[in-house]
Amino acid sequence: MTAVAEAPIAAPVATDVTFRVRRFLPEVDAEPHWEEYTVPLFPTDRVLTALEKIKGEVDGTLSFRRSCGHGICGSDAMRINGRNRLACKTLVKDLDISKPITVEAIKGLPLEKDLIVDMEPFFEAYRAVMPFLITDGHEPSRERLQSAEDRAKFDDGTKCILCACCTTSCPVYWTDGQYFGPAAIVAANRFIFDSRDSGAEQRLEILNEKEGVWRCRTTFNCTDACPRGIEVTKAIQEVKRALIFRR
Amino acid sequence: MATLTSVGTLYRGGEGMWTWVLHRVTGVAVFFFLLVHVLDTALVRVSPEAYDLVIASYKTPIVNLLEVGLVGAVLYHAFNGLRVVLIDFWSKGPRYQRQMTWAIAAVWLLLMVPGTFFMLKHTVEAMFGSTS
Numbered sequence A: 001m002t003a004v005a006e007a008p009i010a011a012p013v014a015t016d017v018t019f020r021v022r023r024f025l026p027e028v029d030a031e032p033h034w035e036e037y038t039v040p041l042f043p044t045d046r047v048l049t050a051l052e053k054i055k056g057e058v059d060g061t062l063s064f065r066r067s068c069g070h071g072i073c074g075s076d077a078m079r080i081n082g083r084n085r086l087a088c089k090t091l092v093k094d095l096d097i098s099k100p101i102t103v104e105a106i107k108g109l110p111l112e113k114d115l116i117v118d119m120e121p122f123f124e125a126y127r128a129v130m131p132f133l134i135t136d137g138h139e140p141s142r143e144r145l146q147s148a149e150d151r152a153k154f155d156d157g158t159k160c161i162l163c164a165c166c167t168t169s170c171p172v173y174w175t176d177g178q179y180f181g182p183a184a185i186v187a188a189n190r191f192i193f194d195s196r197d198s199g200a201e202q203r204l205e206i207l208n209e210k211e212g213v214w215r216c217r218t219t220f221n222c223t224d225a226c227p228r229g230i231e232v233t234k235a236i237q238e239v240k241r242a243l244i245f246r247r
Numbered sequence B: 001m002a003t004l005t006s007v008g009t010l011y012r013g014g015e016g017m018w019t020w021v022l023h024r025v026t027g028v029a030v031f032f033f034l035l036v037h038v039l040d041t042a043l044v045r046v047s048p049e050a051y052d053l054v055i056a057s058y059k060t061p062i063v064n065l066l067e068v069g070l071v072g073a074v075l076y077h078a079f080n081g082l083r084v085v086l087i088d089f090w091s092k093g094p095r096y097q098r099q100m101t102w103a104i105a106a107v108w109l110l111l112m113v114p115g116t117f118f119m120l121k122h123t124v125e126a127m128f129g130s131t132s
Protein backbone atom coordinates (compact mmCIF):
# COMPACT_ATOMS: atom_id res chain seq x y z
CA MET A 1 0.00 0.00 0.00
CA THR A 2 1.29 3.40 -0.88
CA ALA A 3 0.24 6.45 0.96
CA VAL A 4 -2.35 8.51 -0.86
CA ALA A 5 -2.50 12.23 -0.35
CA GLU A 6 -5.74 13.00 1.41
CA ALA A 7 -7.99 15.68 0.07
CA PRO A 8 -7.42 18.79 2.17
CA ILE A 9 -10.15 19.28 4.74
CA ALA A 10 -11.91 22.54 4.09
CA ALA A 11 -11.56 24.96 6.96
CA PRO A 12 -14.93 25.72 8.52
CA VAL A 13 -16.29 29.10 7.61
CA ALA A 14 -18.10 31.43 9.94
CA THR A 15 -21.37 32.83 8.65
CA ASP A 16 -23.32 35.80 9.89
CA VAL A 17 -26.31 34.68 11.91
CA THR A 18 -29.02 37.06 13.08
CA PHE A 19 -30.66 36.68 16.47
CA ARG A 20 -33.88 38.38 17.48
CA VAL A 21 -33.74 38.66 21.24
CA ARG A 22 -36.59 39.74 23.50
CA ARG A 23 -34.95 42.30 25.78
CA PHE A 24 -36.17 43.73 29.04
CA LEU A 25 -34.13 45.94 31.35
CA PRO A 26 -36.42 46.78 34.28
CA GLU A 27 -34.44 49.97 35.07
CA VAL A 28 -35.09 51.50 31.64
CA ASP A 29 -37.82 49.56 29.83
CA ALA A 30 -41.52 49.74 30.61
CA GLU A 31 -42.19 46.78 28.32
CA PRO A 32 -40.07 44.03 26.81
CA HIS A 33 -39.05 44.64 23.22
CA TRP A 34 -37.24 42.77 20.45
CA GLU A 35 -33.75 43.59 19.25
CA GLU A 36 -31.70 42.09 16.47
CA TYR A 37 -28.01 41.22 16.61
CA THR A 38 -25.85 39.69 13.90
CA VAL A 39 -22.73 37.74 14.87
CA PRO A 40 -20.39 35.44 12.88
CA LEU A 41 -20.76 31.81 13.94
CA PHE A 42 -19.61 28.34 12.89
CA PRO A 43 -22.27 25.69 12.25
CA THR A 44 -21.06 23.78 15.30
CA ASP A 45 -21.40 26.77 17.60
CA ARG A 46 -24.11 26.75 20.25
CA VAL A 47 -26.75 29.43 20.73
CA LEU A 48 -25.06 30.04 24.09
CA THR A 49 -21.86 31.00 22.20
CA ALA A 50 -23.89 33.49 20.19
CA LEU A 51 -25.32 35.08 23.34
CA GLU A 52 -21.84 35.29 24.86
CA LYS A 53 -20.54 36.92 21.68
CA ILE A 54 -23.39 39.44 21.72
CA LYS A 55 -22.79 40.21 25.39
CA GLY A 56 -19.01 40.39 25.00
CA GLU A 57 -18.74 42.21 21.67
CA VAL A 58 -21.99 44.01 20.89
CA ASP A 59 -24.08 44.84 23.95
CA GLY A 60 -22.80 44.16 27.45
CA THR A 61 -26.19 44.74 29.03
CA LEU A 62 -27.62 41.48 27.66
CA SER A 63 -28.41 39.24 30.64
CA PHE A 64 -28.93 35.49 30.79
CA ARG A 65 -28.13 32.60 33.12
CA ARG A 66 -25.59 29.94 32.30
CA SER A 67 -23.07 27.97 34.24
CA CYS A 68 -21.78 24.66 32.92
CA GLY A 69 -22.23 25.25 29.21
CA HIS A 70 -22.61 21.49 28.81
CA GLY A 71 -26.26 20.72 29.44
CA ILE A 72 -25.91 19.61 33.02
CA CYS A 73 -26.53 22.56 35.36
CA GLY A 74 -29.95 23.45 33.95
CA SER A 75 -29.35 27.23 33.98
CA ASP A 76 -29.92 28.32 30.42
CA ALA A 77 -33.41 27.17 29.50
CA MET A 78 -34.91 29.66 27.06
CA ARG A 79 -37.33 29.80 24.18
CA ILE A 80 -35.40 29.38 20.92
CA ASN A 81 -37.51 29.72 17.76
CA GLY A 82 -40.63 29.32 19.89
CA ARG A 83 -39.61 26.14 21.73
CA ASN A 84 -38.00 25.61 25.10
CA ARG A 85 -34.37 24.57 24.71
CA LEU A 86 -31.05 24.79 26.55
CA ALA A 87 -28.96 27.40 24.74
CA CYS A 88 -25.88 25.27 25.40
CA LYS A 89 -27.37 22.21 23.70
CA THR A 90 -28.75 23.96 20.63
CA LEU A 91 -26.33 24.11 17.71
CA VAL A 92 -26.46 26.69 14.93
CA LYS A 93 -26.43 23.92 12.28
CA ASP A 94 -29.73 22.58 13.60
CA LEU A 95 -31.49 25.93 13.15
CA ASP A 96 -32.75 27.65 10.03
CA ILE A 97 -30.37 30.61 9.75
CA SER A 98 -32.01 32.03 6.63
CA LYS A 99 -34.21 34.05 8.97
CA PRO A 100 -33.50 35.54 12.40
CA ILE A 101 -33.45 33.07 15.28
CA THR A 102 -35.79 34.21 18.04
CA VAL A 103 -34.61 33.96 21.62
CA GLU A 104 -36.82 34.86 24.57
CA ALA A 105 -37.26 33.98 28.22
CA ILE A 106 -39.21 30.89 29.25
CA LYS A 107 -42.94 31.46 29.69
CA GLY A 108 -45.09 31.30 32.80
CA LEU A 109 -42.57 32.53 35.39
CA PRO A 110 -42.17 36.22 36.34
CA LEU A 111 -39.78 37.98 33.94
CA GLU A 112 -36.95 39.69 35.84
CA LYS A 113 -34.54 40.86 33.15
CA ASP A 114 -33.89 39.91 29.52
CA LEU A 115 -33.72 36.10 29.50
CA ILE A 116 -33.85 35.75 33.29
CA VAL A 117 -37.02 34.74 35.11
CA ASP A 118 -37.78 34.28 38.80
CA MET A 119 -37.40 30.51 39.31
CA GLU A 120 -38.80 30.57 42.85
CA PRO A 121 -42.36 29.37 42.01
CA PHE A 122 -40.77 26.50 40.07
CA PHE A 123 -38.63 25.42 43.02
CA GLU A 124 -41.50 25.93 45.44
CA ALA A 125 -43.51 23.30 43.53
CA TYR A 126 -40.43 21.06 43.51
CA ARG A 127 -40.03 21.29 47.29
CA ALA A 128 -43.75 20.65 47.80
CA VAL A 129 -43.47 17.05 46.57
CA MET A 130 -40.71 16.19 49.08
CA PRO A 131 -37.98 15.24 46.62
CA PHE A 132 -35.82 13.36 49.13
CA LEU A 133 -35.65 9.83 50.50
CA ILE A 134 -38.22 9.15 53.22
CA THR A 135 -37.71 5.99 55.27
CA ASP A 136 -39.31 4.34 58.26
CA GLY A 137 -38.29 1.54 60.60
CA HIS A 138 -34.81 0.83 61.84
CA GLU A 139 -31.80 2.47 60.31
CA PRO A 140 -30.05 -0.38 58.46
CA SER A 141 -26.42 -1.07 59.39
CA ARG A 142 -25.47 -1.42 55.72
CA GLU A 143 -26.56 0.04 52.35
CA ARG A 144 -30.19 -0.09 51.35
CA LEU A 145 -29.99 -2.72 48.63
CA GLN A 146 -32.06 -2.56 45.48
CA SER A 147 -32.33 -4.93 42.53
CA ALA A 148 -31.42 -3.76 39.06
CA GLU A 149 -35.07 -4.17 38.02
CA ASP A 150 -36.27 -1.98 40.88
CA ARG A 151 -33.62 0.62 40.06
CA ALA A 152 -34.75 0.68 36.43
CA LYS A 153 -38.32 1.56 37.46
CA PHE A 154 -37.47 5.19 38.23
CA ASP A 155 -34.33 5.61 36.12
CA ASP A 156 -35.83 8.17 33.75
CA GLY A 157 -36.60 10.68 36.50
CA THR A 158 -33.07 10.59 37.91
CA LYS A 159 -31.80 12.32 34.78
CA CYS A 160 -33.65 15.57 35.55
CA ILE A 161 -31.48 18.71 35.82
CA LEU A 162 -34.32 21.02 36.99
CA CYS A 163 -33.97 23.31 34.01
CA ALA A 164 -37.74 24.09 33.88
CA CYS A 165 -37.94 23.53 30.10
CA CYS A 166 -40.86 21.16 30.70
CA THR A 167 -42.82 23.16 33.27
CA THR A 168 -42.60 26.40 31.28
CA SER A 169 -43.69 24.66 28.06
CA CYS A 170 -46.92 23.49 29.68
CA PRO A 171 -50.10 25.32 28.57
CA VAL A 172 -51.75 24.44 31.87
CA TYR A 173 -48.85 25.93 33.84
CA TRP A 174 -48.97 29.23 31.87
CA THR A 175 -52.62 29.86 32.49
CA ASP A 176 -53.03 28.41 35.93
CA GLY A 177 -51.06 29.72 38.86
CA GLN A 178 -51.79 26.57 40.86
CA TYR A 179 -50.50 23.55 38.87
CA PHE A 180 -47.32 21.97 40.29
CA GLY A 181 -46.03 21.52 36.76
CA PRO A 182 -44.33 18.54 35.13
CA ALA A 183 -40.84 18.91 36.69
CA ALA A 184 -42.19 18.58 40.24
CA ILE A 185 -44.18 15.50 39.20
CA VAL A 186 -41.08 13.94 37.61
CA ALA A 187 -39.25 14.52 40.91
CA ALA A 188 -42.11 12.94 42.87
CA ASN A 189 -42.23 9.98 40.45
CA ARG A 190 -38.52 9.38 41.01
CA PHE A 191 -39.18 8.68 44.72
CA ILE A 192 -42.69 7.19 44.51
CA PHE A 193 -41.36 4.29 42.44
CA ASP A 194 -38.13 3.85 44.43
CA SER A 195 -38.36 0.57 46.39
CA ARG A 196 -36.19 2.03 49.20
CA ASP A 197 -38.54 4.94 49.82
CA SER A 198 -41.60 4.78 52.03
CA GLY A 199 -43.10 8.23 51.42
CA ALA A 200 -45.06 7.23 48.31
CA GLU A 201 -48.47 7.52 49.99
CA GLN A 202 -47.74 11.06 51.20
CA ARG A 203 -46.55 12.18 47.78
CA LEU A 204 -49.47 10.53 45.99
CA GLU A 205 -51.78 12.35 48.37
CA ILE A 206 -50.15 15.68 47.49
CA LEU A 207 -50.36 14.99 43.75
CA ASN A 208 -54.01 13.94 44.05
CA GLU A 209 -54.91 17.48 45.14
CA LYS A 210 -56.40 19.94 42.71
CA GLU A 211 -52.94 21.40 41.91
CA GLY A 212 -51.68 17.91 41.09
CA VAL A 213 -51.52 15.44 38.22
CA TRP A 214 -55.17 15.76 37.19
CA ARG A 215 -54.43 19.18 35.75
CA CYS A 216 -52.29 17.59 33.05
CA ARG A 217 -54.07 17.63 29.67
CA THR A 218 -51.53 15.32 27.96
CA THR A 219 -50.31 17.87 25.44
CA PHE A 220 -46.76 16.42 25.44
CA ASN A 221 -45.13 19.85 25.21
CA CYS A 222 -43.10 18.91 28.28
CA THR A 223 -41.89 15.63 26.76
CA ASP A 224 -40.89 17.40 23.55
CA ALA A 225 -39.06 20.13 25.47
CA CYS A 226 -37.01 18.04 27.92
CA PRO A 227 -33.31 18.37 27.03
CA ARG A 228 -32.58 15.15 28.95
CA GLY A 229 -34.99 13.09 26.87
CA ILE A 230 -37.13 12.24 29.88
CA GLU A 231 -40.57 10.88 28.98
CA VAL A 232 -42.21 13.50 31.14
CA THR A 233 -45.85 12.87 30.20
CA LYS A 234 -45.30 9.16 30.82
CA ALA A 235 -43.91 9.93 34.28
CA ILE A 236 -47.07 11.94 35.02
CA GLN A 237 -49.26 9.15 33.64
CA GLU A 238 -47.53 6.63 35.93
CA VAL A 239 -48.52 8.75 38.90
CA LYS A 240 -52.12 9.03 37.61
CA ARG A 241 -52.23 5.27 37.19
CA ALA A 242 -50.77 4.70 40.64
CA LEU A 243 -53.48 6.94 42.08
CA ILE A 244 -56.22 4.97 40.33
CA PHE A 245 -55.02 1.39 40.42
CA ARG A 246 -52.79 1.11 43.46
CA ARG A 247 -55.32 1.74 46.16
CA MET B 1 -31.11 48.19 15.97
CA ALA B 2 -34.63 47.20 15.10
CA THR B 3 -37.18 47.52 17.84
CA LEU B 4 -40.10 45.28 17.07
CA THR B 5 -43.30 44.42 18.93
CA SER B 6 -43.15 43.64 22.63
CA VAL B 7 -45.28 40.51 22.74
CA GLY B 8 -43.59 37.13 22.95
CA THR B 9 -43.93 34.55 20.21
CA LEU B 10 -46.55 31.82 20.17
CA TYR B 11 -45.19 28.63 21.76
CA ARG B 12 -44.45 26.18 18.96
CA GLY B 13 -45.86 23.03 20.50
CA GLY B 14 -46.18 19.74 18.70
CA GLU B 15 -49.19 17.64 17.62
CA GLY B 16 -50.06 17.05 21.27
CA MET B 17 -50.61 20.74 21.95
CA TRP B 18 -52.70 21.33 18.81
CA THR B 19 -54.82 18.21 19.29
CA TRP B 20 -55.57 19.51 22.78
CA VAL B 21 -56.46 23.01 21.53
CA LEU B 22 -58.80 21.44 18.95
CA HIS B 23 -60.24 19.16 21.60
CA ARG B 24 -61.15 22.11 23.77
CA VAL B 25 -62.52 24.13 20.83
CA THR B 26 -64.68 21.22 19.61
CA GLY B 27 -65.78 20.46 23.19
CA VAL B 28 -66.98 24.04 23.72
CA ALA B 29 -68.57 24.16 20.25
CA VAL B 30 -70.49 20.93 20.87
CA PHE B 31 -71.58 22.29 24.24
CA PHE B 32 -73.09 25.38 22.61
CA PHE B 33 -74.77 23.27 19.96
CA LEU B 34 -76.36 21.13 22.68
CA LEU B 35 -77.50 24.27 24.51
CA VAL B 36 -79.23 25.61 21.40
CA HIS B 37 -80.59 22.16 20.63
CA VAL B 38 -82.13 21.78 24.09
CA LEU B 39 -83.67 25.23 23.76
CA ASP B 40 -85.19 24.68 20.31
CA THR B 41 -86.52 21.26 21.31
CA ALA B 42 -88.01 22.72 24.49
CA LEU B 43 -89.87 25.19 22.28
CA VAL B 44 -92.21 22.38 21.19
CA ARG B 45 -93.80 22.52 24.64
CA VAL B 46 -94.23 26.28 24.41
CA SER B 47 -95.69 26.49 20.94
CA PRO B 48 -95.62 23.74 18.28
CA GLU B 49 -96.00 26.40 15.56
CA ALA B 50 -92.97 28.32 16.72
CA TYR B 51 -91.08 25.02 16.92
CA ASP B 52 -91.98 24.18 13.31
CA LEU B 53 -90.92 27.67 12.24
CA VAL B 54 -87.50 27.37 13.92
CA ILE B 55 -86.88 23.89 12.55
CA ALA B 56 -87.91 25.05 9.06
CA SER B 57 -85.38 27.88 9.30
CA TYR B 58 -82.65 25.23 9.65
CA LYS B 59 -83.30 23.93 6.15
CA THR B 60 -80.78 26.19 4.47
CA PRO B 61 -77.44 25.38 2.83
CA ILE B 62 -75.55 27.29 5.55
CA VAL B 63 -77.11 25.24 8.34
CA ASN B 64 -76.42 22.11 6.28
CA LEU B 65 -72.74 23.08 6.21
CA LEU B 66 -72.84 23.75 9.95
CA GLU B 67 -74.25 20.24 10.41
CA VAL B 68 -71.25 18.80 8.59
CA GLY B 69 -69.03 20.88 10.89
CA LEU B 70 -70.91 19.56 13.93
CA VAL B 71 -70.50 15.94 12.86
CA GLY B 72 -66.82 16.61 12.21
CA ALA B 73 -66.39 18.26 15.62
CA VAL B 74 -68.22 15.50 17.51
CA LEU B 75 -66.28 12.76 15.70
CA TYR B 76 -62.94 14.49 16.36
CA HIS B 77 -63.80 15.14 20.00
CA ALA B 78 -64.93 11.55 20.53
CA PHE B 79 -61.91 9.95 18.84
CA ASN B 80 -59.40 12.26 20.47
CA GLY B 81 -61.20 11.75 23.78
CA LEU B 82 -60.56 8.02 23.42
CA ARG B 83 -56.93 8.78 22.57
CA VAL B 84 -56.60 10.87 25.76
CA VAL B 85 -58.18 8.05 27.79
CA LEU B 86 -55.65 5.61 26.32
CA ILE B 87 -52.76 7.99 27.07
CA ASP B 88 -53.88 8.17 30.69
CA PHE B 89 -54.84 4.56 31.33
CA TRP B 90 -52.92 2.30 28.95
CA SER B 91 -49.35 1.84 30.18
CA LYS B 92 -47.93 2.16 26.66
CA GLY B 93 -50.27 5.06 25.75
CA PRO B 94 -47.79 7.95 26.11
CA ARG B 95 -45.29 6.18 23.83
CA TYR B 96 -47.85 5.71 21.07
CA GLN B 97 -49.57 9.08 21.30
CA ARG B 98 -48.22 10.21 17.90
CA GLN B 99 -49.30 7.01 16.15
CA MET B 100 -52.71 7.35 17.80
CA THR B 101 -52.95 10.95 16.55
CA TRP B 102 -52.40 9.79 12.96
CA ALA B 103 -54.80 6.90 13.48
CA ILE B 104 -57.65 9.17 14.60
CA ALA B 105 -56.88 11.58 11.75
CA ALA B 106 -57.14 8.68 9.28
CA VAL B 107 -60.39 7.31 10.73
CA TRP B 108 -61.83 10.81 10.87
CA LEU B 109 -61.05 11.42 7.19
CA LEU B 110 -62.35 7.97 6.26
CA LEU B 111 -65.70 8.79 7.85
CA MET B 112 -65.90 12.45 6.92
CA VAL B 113 -65.26 12.15 3.18
CA PRO B 114 -68.26 9.90 2.40
CA GLY B 115 -70.21 11.47 5.31
CA THR B 116 -69.85 14.97 3.89
CA PHE B 117 -70.88 13.69 0.47
CA PHE B 118 -74.12 12.16 1.73
CA MET B 119 -74.92 15.01 4.06
CA LEU B 120 -74.53 17.65 1.37
CA LYS B 121 -76.07 15.57 -1.42
CA HIS B 122 -79.57 16.86 -0.83
CA THR B 123 -78.51 20.52 -0.61
CA VAL B 124 -76.43 20.31 -3.76
CA GLU B 125 -79.30 18.65 -5.62
CA ALA B 126 -81.76 21.24 -4.37
CA MET B 127 -79.45 24.11 -5.34
CA PHE B 128 -78.11 22.93 -8.68
CA GLY B 129 -80.76 20.45 -9.71
CA SER B 130 -80.63 16.69 -9.60
CA THR B 131 -78.83 14.88 -12.40
CA SER B 132 -80.96 11.78 -12.06
Ligand code: HEM
Binding pocket: A216, A217, A218, B020, B023, B024, B026, B027, B028, B030, B031, B032, B034, B074, B077, B078, B079, B080, B081, B082, B084, B085
Ligand atom coordinates in the same frame (compact mmCIF):
# COMPACT_ATOMS: atom_id res chain seq x y z
C1 HEM C 1 -68.62 11.67 22.29
C2 HEM C 1 -68.31 11.39 23.50
C3 HEM C 1 -67.25 12.19 24.22
C4 HEM C 1 -66.04 11.74 24.61
C5 HEM C 1 -65.45 10.34 24.37
C6 HEM C 1 -65.38 12.84 25.29
C7 HEM C 1 -64.13 12.76 25.88
C8 HEM C 1 -63.52 13.79 26.53
C9 HEM C 1 -62.29 13.66 27.29
C10 HEM C 1 -61.51 12.38 27.52
C11 HEM C 1 -61.99 14.88 27.77
C12 HEM C 1 -60.77 15.24 28.61
C13 HEM C 1 -59.71 15.83 27.73
C14 HEM C 1 -58.44 16.12 28.44
O1 HEM C 1 -58.24 15.75 29.60
O2 HEM C 1 -57.57 16.72 27.79
C15 HEM C 1 -63.01 15.80 27.31
C16 HEM C 1 -63.02 17.18 27.56
C17 HEM C 1 -64.02 18.03 27.23
N1 HEM C 1 -65.22 17.68 26.63
FE1 HEM C 1 -65.68 15.84 25.89
N2 HEM C 1 -66.20 13.94 25.29
C18 HEM C 1 -67.36 13.60 24.66
C19 HEM C 1 -68.44 14.41 24.46
C20 HEM C 1 -68.51 15.75 24.80
C21 HEM C 1 -69.69 16.59 24.64
C22 HEM C 1 -71.03 16.11 24.11
C23 HEM C 1 -69.32 17.84 25.03
C24 HEM C 1 -70.15 19.11 25.08
C25 HEM C 1 -71.22 19.20 25.81
C26 HEM C 1 -67.95 17.81 25.47
C27 HEM C 1 -67.26 18.89 25.95
C28 HEM C 1 -65.98 18.82 26.48
C29 HEM C 1 -65.23 19.96 27.00
C30 HEM C 1 -65.69 21.41 27.03
C31 HEM C 1 -64.01 19.45 27.47
C32 HEM C 1 -62.90 20.25 28.12
C33 HEM C 1 -61.70 20.33 27.25
C34 HEM C 1 -60.44 20.61 28.02
O3 HEM C 1 -60.38 20.52 29.24
O4 HEM C 1 -59.46 20.95 27.36
N3 HEM C 1 -67.49 16.52 25.32
N4 HEM C 1 -63.93 15.11 26.56
Ligand code: SF4
Binding pocket: A166, A169, A170, A171, A172, A173, A181, A182, A215, A216, A217, A218, A219, A220, A221, A222, A223, A232, A233, A236
Ligand atom coordinates in the same frame (compact mmCIF):
# COMPACT_ATOMS: atom_id res chain seq x y z
S1 SF4 D 1 -48.33 16.68 29.08
FE1 SF4 D 1 -49.30 17.56 30.90
S2 SF4 D 1 -47.66 18.43 32.10
FE2 SF4 D 1 -46.84 18.03 30.04
S3 SF4 D 1 -47.05 20.00 28.99
FE3 SF4 D 1 -48.88 18.78 28.60
S4 SF4 D 1 -50.37 19.38 30.14
FE4 SF4 D 1 -48.38 20.07 30.81
Ligand code: SF4
Binding pocket: A159, A160, A161, A162, A163, A164, A165, A166, A167, A182, A183, A186, A225, A226, A227, A228, A229, A230, A232
Ligand atom coordinates in the same frame (compact mmCIF):
# COMPACT_ATOMS: atom_id res chain seq x y z
S1 SF4 E 1 -37.83 16.90 33.40
FE1 SF4 E 1 -36.47 17.54 31.75
S2 SF4 E 1 -37.25 19.54 31.10
FE2 SF4 E 1 -38.12 19.10 33.09
S3 SF4 E 1 -36.79 20.12 34.54
FE3 SF4 E 1 -36.11 17.97 34.36
S4 SF4 E 1 -34.53 18.01 32.78
FE4 SF4 E 1 -35.65 19.96 32.62
Ligand code: FES
Binding pocket: A065, A066, A067, A068, A069, A070, A071, A072, A073, A074, A075, A076, A077, A086, A087, A088, A089
Ligand atom coordinates in the same frame (compact mmCIF):
# COMPACT_ATOMS: atom_id res chain seq x y z
S1 FES F 1 -25.32 26.16 30.82
FE1 FES F 1 -25.63 24.45 32.15
S2 FES F 1 -27.28 23.46 31.20
FE2 FES F 1 -26.80 24.97 29.73
